[in-house]
Amino acid sequence: MAGIASYGAYIPLHRLSRPEIQKAWDSMMPIPGEKAVAGYDEDSITMAVAAARDCMTGVDPQKIDRLHFASTTSPYKEKQAASVVAGALGLNKETLTMDFAGSLRSGTNALRAAVDAVEAGSAQGVLITCAETRMGAPNGDKEMSFGDGAAALLVAKSGVAVTIEGSVSIFQEFHDQWRSDEDTFVRFWEERFARGAGYLRVVPSTVAVALQKYNLATADIAKAAIYAPDPRLLGMAAGKMGFDPMAQIQDPLYMTVGNTGSALPLMMLVAALEDAKAGDKLMCVGYGDGCDVFILTVTEEIEKIRDRRGIKRHLESKRMMPNYLKYVQWRGLMDTASPSRPPINHISVPALWRDMDWGLALHGVKCKNCGTPQYPRQRVCVICQAADNFEPYNFADKKATISSFSHDNLAASIDPPTTIAAVDFEEGGRIVCNMVDRDPQEVKTGMPVEMAFRKVHYFEGIHNYWWKCTPIRC
Amino acid sequence: MGSIKGIRDKVAIIGMGCTKFGEHWDKHQSDLIFEATKEAIEDAKIETKDIEAAWAGTWVSGFDGRCLADPLKLQYIPVTRVENACASGSDAFRNACYAVASGAYDLCLAVGFEKLKDSGWSGLPDQQSLPSNRYPDRTAPGMFALMATTYFSKYGLSPEEGKRMIGSVSVKSHHNGTLNPKAHLKREVTIEQVMNAPIVAWPLGLFDCCGVSDGAAAAIVVPADKAKDYRPDPVYVKALQISVCPSEGELRADYDFTQVKATVRAGEAAFAEAGITNPRDEISMAELHDCFSITEAVTCEDLRFSPRGKVKEDIESGFFDLTGGLPVQPDGGLKSFGHPIGASGVRMLYEMYLQLQGRADKRQLKDPKLGLTHNLGGIPISNTVSVLIIGL
Numbered sequence: 091m092a093g094i095a096s097y098g099a100y101i102p103l104h105r106l107s108r109p110e111i112q113k114a115w116d117s118m119m120p121i122p123g124e125k126a127v128a129g130y131d132e133d134s135i136t137m138a139v140a141a142a143r144d145c146m147t148g149v150d151p152q153k154i155d156r157l158h159f160a161s162t163t164s165p166y167k168e169k170q171a172a173s174v175v176a177g178a179l180g181l182n183k184e185t186l187t188m189d190f191a192g193s194l195r196s197g198t199n200a201l202r203a204a205v206d207a208v209e210a211g212s213a214q215g216v217l218i219t220c221a222e223t224r225m226g227a228p229n230g231d232k233e234m235s236f237g238d239g240a241a242a243l244l245v246a247k248s249g250v251a252v253t254i255e256g257s258v259s260i261f262q263e264f265h266d267q268w269r270s271d272e273d274t275f276v277r278f279w280e281e282r283f284a285r286g287a288g289y290l291r292v293v294p295s296t297v298a299v300a301l302q303k304y305n306l307a308t309a310d311i312a313k314a315a316i317y318a319p320d321p322r323l324l325g326m327a328a329g330k331m332g333f334d335p336m337a338q339i340q341d342p343l344y345m346t347v348g349n350t351g352s353a354l355p356l357m358m359l360v361a362a363l364e365d366a367k368a369g370d371k372l373m374c375v376g377y378g379d380g381c382d383v384f385i386l387t388v389t390e391e392i393e394k395i396r397d398r399r400g401i402k403r404h405l406e407s408k409r410m411m412p413n414y415l416k417y418v419q420w421r422g423l424m425d426t427a428s429p430s431r432p433p434i435n436h437i438s439v440p441a442l443w444r445d446m447d448w449g450l451a452l453h454g455v456k457c458k459n460c461g462t463p464q465y466p467r468q469r470v471c472v473i474c475q476a477a478d479n480f481e482p483y484n485f486a487d488k489k490a491t492i493s494s495f496s497h498d499n500l501a502a503s504i505d506p507p508t509t510i511a512a513v514d515f516e517e518g519g520r521i522v523c524n525m526v527d528r529d530p531q532e533v534k535t536g537m538p539v540e541m542a543f544r545k546v547h548y549f550e551g552i553h554n555y556w557w558k559c560t561p562i563r564c
Numbered sequence: 565m566g567s568i569k570g571i572r573d574k575v576a577i578i579g580m581g582c583t584k585f586g587e588h589w590d591k592h593q594s595d596l597i598f599e600a601t602k603e604a605i606e607d608a609k610i611e612t613k614d615i616e617a618a619w620a621g622t623w624v625s626g627f628d629g630r631c632l633a634d635p636l637k638l639q640y641i642p643v644t645r646v647e648n649a650c651a652s653g654s655d656a657f658r659n660a661c662y663a664v665a666s667g668a669y670d671l672c673l674a675v676g677f678e679k680l681k682d683s684g685w686s687g688l689p690d691q692q693s694l695p696s697n698r699y700p701d702r703t704a705p706g707m708f709a710l711m712a713t714t715y716f717s718k719y720g721l722s723p724e725e726g727k728r729m730i731g732s733v734s735v736k737s738h739h740n741g742t743l744n745p746k747a748h749l750k751r752e753v754t755i756e757q758v759m760n761a762p763i764v765a766w767p768l769g770l771f772d773c774c775g776v777s778d779g780a781a782a783a784i785v786v787p788a789d790k791a792k793d794y795r796p797d798p799v800y801v802k803a804l805q806i807s808v809c810p811s812e813g814e815l816r817a818d819y820d821f822t823q824v825k826a827t828v829r830a831g832e833a834a835f836a837e838a839g840i841t842n843p844r845d846e847i848s849m850a851e852l853h854d855c856f857s858i859t860e861a862v863t864c865e866d867l868r869f870s871p872r873g874k875v876k877e878d879i880e881s882g883f884f885d886l887t888g889g890l891p892v893q894p895d896g897g898l899k900s901f902g903h904p905i906g907a908s909g910v911r912m913l914y915e916m917y918l919q920l921q922g923r924a925d926k927r928q929l930k931d932p933k934l935g936l937t938h939n940l941g942g943i944p945i946s947n948t949v950s951v952l953i954i955g956l
Contacts, residue, residue: 430684430685430686431685431686431687431703432683432685432689434697435695435697437695437696437697438695438696440695441694441695441696442696442698444696445694445696445698449696449698462816464815465815468815472810472811472812472815472816473816493714493817493820493821494710494711494713494714494820494821495710495713496705496706496707496709496710496712496713496765496766496767496768497706497709497763497765497766498701498702498703498705498706498709498764498765498766499762499763499764499765499766500686500687500703500705500706500764500765501701501702501703501706502701503701507763507765507766508701508702508703508706510700510702510706510707510709510710512710512817512821512945514817515817518817519815519817520813520814520815520816520817520819522700522702522813522814522945523700524700524701524702530766535713535714535717546697546698546699546701547697549697554696554697554698556698556699558700
């Protein structure tokens with residue numbers, strides 16, 4: 091039986107307090123809590139990579155032969171995002187990559203497809219990544235309630251930490267929320283209809299079918315990770331289904347992260363797994379244009395995959411944004427003064443393609459003669475000048491410290507100053523790159539850092555990704 | 565470095581010219597080239613038609629030999645454009661000297677020039693970048709600031725002490741610039757102003773950075789044995805050295821930002837070519853590549869003007885002042901002139917040339933014998949460096 095062999099998550103470092111948004115708009119809608127905000131250089135692809143890297147802790151990448159990317163906020167309308175994620179992770183070239191898009195059920199759809207593929211024997215290890223950076227219209231309640239985040243699950247056949255007992259899905263053609271190809275912000279029908287004919291009707295009825303199908307009672311479920319637009323609706327739905335909201339319903343991350351759309355049920359499932367023990371029965375429910383329900387059972391193997399940042403550690407590691415304007419700037423909601431610097435160069439597509447190994451996967455080389463790791467790829471060794479005598483070398487997960495840094499106010503940046511750091515790897519090699527998610531006051535020589543996959547430029551429709559360093563997150 | 569052959573005393577400078585550096589809103593680079601060359605031709609008492617071959621040094625303001633042939637209306641002679649980052653002008657001069665030393669020509673022209681202020685941008689107009697744009701966002705001040713960060717931490721200087729040390733470099737150069745009618749910035753600054761200025765790239769503040777300007781400078785060179793046919797006081801080429809770093813600092817974790825190996829290499833080769841064993845005592849004066857105050861400080865150590873880690877003592881004692889033992893940037897340096905890339909190297913030679921001939925007016929040093937110029941193109945981790953020495 092297929093199951094979850096590993097899990098991971100990602101929540102961006104930055105959080106915006108909802109009262110800050112309320113203050114900026116002088117709004118009449120007091121909504122408590124805070125939302126997680128993707129950095130100016132993060133998007134659904136980079137967050138999917140971050141969650142996947144968390145999920146791949148201790149996992150042999152050779153065991154992954156399929157990668158799913160699920161999101162309603164892929165940076166591309168036409169062009170696959172999963173291939174970028176697979177490239178950044180350095181997966182085998184034979185990996186089957188797929189995007190799941192459009193629906194808020196994209197995440198649970200991707201999970202279902204993974205389970206089916208593994209059960210059918212057409213895939214061995216499916217890495218599901220799901221990330222969202224949805225935007226609610228400024229000065230609306232969704233701007234406050236939406237948050238950014240990502241989850242990743244590895245579905246495999248054997249040695250799983252969680253078996254997936256089964257699932258039930260229904261579809262419902264319904265406009266409770268939508269975003270057309272011309273919309274930046276999510277649109278909604280009025281709430282009373284949306285919840286009456288939608289969420290509060292569809293979720294309880296589908297859950298009931300699943301419980302009946304697998305011969306379970308609500309009391310058998312230790313924890314239910316159920317997508318919810320907000321805690322109030324979740325409470326109402328839980329009541330209708332007969333769950334004890336306090337004991338059985340997984341926290342929907344509303345106060346700490348916000349509604350992360352299609353990633354939410356998977357993030358809630360990861361959070362549930364962090365606390366789960368062998369034998370627990372779990373439920374995971376995705377909602378949007380229908381409903382997906384999964385019944386899961388935790389196995390003894392869960393204890394072997396505890397060492398993840400997951401939801402808990404990412405939640406604890408946070409930095410409050412100083413004000414709403416920072417969010418406006420990061421999301422490009424307002425035209426601001428142009429920097430007095432040369433515009434971004436034209437990006438060469440052949441160069442992007444040619445540089446894929448070192449540009450996406452942070453693969454350098456190691457000299458077979460003198461053993462020195464070098465980035466990027468060289469033809470002649472910088473130390474011993476041996477020519478074409480290298481083996482591939484992955485820098486992405488190596489330990490490193492910075493030996494020098496500066497905070498550059500001249501470089502054009504959405505979030506100045508631009509921090510430059512010389513990153514020296516413990517096992518050899520150096521990369522001089524930018525540092526983000528840092529407090530300039532706390533940057534010091536000798537500081538340990540880690541590498542993060544980020545967006546570096548956007549030019550004529552091309553999202554260009556590369557690597558930066560960050561302080562060790564958590 | 566004993567094996568350096570070089571061309572010491574085989575070539576002489578018989579004429580030089582230099583425009584005022586600054587914001588030449590009303591001038592194209594062709595105007596600047598014309599003005600610098602006109603002064604050099606008049607200084608050498610020759611005519612344009614006497615020029616047998618020419619070299620142009622520019623980073624982004626010209627592309628091929630036509631950039632000189634066109635404004636000067638050179639008549640079908642060979643003209644070559646040389647690009648070697650901030651050493652472009654020095655390398656153009658080096659090529660002209662080698663052409664003369666080879667015996668191929670008897671009179672050559674080298675012009676360095678750059679027109680940066682048409683771009684409208686802050687800082688330099690272009691970034692070294694890869695076609696894939698997978699390259700960190702970094703500017704020249706951001707990269708040279710790494711030197712300061714590491715220098716301070718390696719030698720135990722607090723940010724306050726470190727900023728005071730490099731700030732004193734700028735105070736000195738600003739002072740020298742006030743004495744120079746061709747400088748862009750002609751104002752005294754105090755150490756307090758320097759230390760409290762807005763940060764451009766921490767720890768470098770506004771006055772730790774040179775400006776961006778337009779300018780051109782030109783030199784005319786002939787075989788040494790013919791030099792006195794033109795003037796009684798020619799200046800002789802003692803050493804022309806270039807060293808290019810294979811981007812080691814980008815890749816090697818053992819590069820620590822407190823020295824520039826290409827400066828050390830080019831410097832030692834130049835000292836060997838010129839027969840110098842103790843540059844601190846033997847070099848009379850120098851124009852160093854003070855794109856940033858920290859660069860000048862580190863260069864003083866790289867060229868053995870000061871012992872490693874001890875430049876602070878020499879800065880504080882005034883050793884590099886006009887009245888000191890080894891005046892550095894007597895003309896005000898990049899700090900006062902700004903840095904029109906291709907022009908700077910030849911501008912540095914212009915000051916050394918004037919000083920050696922006793923024509924430096926209010927800045928005149930007493931009996932200089934040997935002048936050194938240094939260009940550092942690129943960034944601390946990857947660069948191309950020239951060290952030239954001229955003298956009597």
